[in-house]
Amino acid sequence: AQSVTQPDIHITVSEGASLELRCNYSYGATPYLFWYVQSPGQGLQLLLKYFSGDTLVQGIKGFEAEFKRSQSSFNLRKPSVHWSDAAEYFCAVGPYAGNMLTFGGGTRLMVKP
């Protein structure tokens, strides 16, 4: 069965500092991988996705992620964090049997001024 692990429940970084959020997955086939962001009271917004090809993918809001098959990882990075990046971030794998996505537990990002 597919699963996603986000080892860090909370992360606090200073504004302007770099950011890396970790994601490890388990999936029986070639995975499609996603990072979503959720602001308080909002739904999920897709930041970026990996389907195939170049293992370094660029997303919106200056985020990027690198797919490493050997490590079953898909870590999200941003070189310089802005206060508006404070939110909860979810890694997901799928689709499975249709559009079903399996999500990690999420990482809550706090940004210090």
Added chain:
Amino acid sequence: KAGVTQTPRYLIKTRGQQVTLSCSPISGHRSVSWYQQTPGQGLQFLFEYFSETQRNKGNFPGRFSGRQFSNSRSEMNVSTLELGDSALYLCASSSTSGRNVYNEQFFGPGTRLTVL
């Protein structure tokens, strides 16, 4: 193009009652998926509909059901509500079924259900 809309946004019910939540997908999208989000269990898949057919169902009791109409709008129903059903219920729509071609799913803002 309007996004995914969910109604109502907030709902308070008492144990034993039933509730119906509605999701209107993006125009032209035929796939609607539902997820339950709780602090303890995170985001869990409930079910998915494509062209009025349930394509996939998550590991939830039979009290959770859904349907999709010919205009692709979807409803989910929870009967005999329990305290543990308190959650944010999210729906997502996509233009494809995800089986041969996968296109991005767009999420709605969710319905916050509180069971007292």
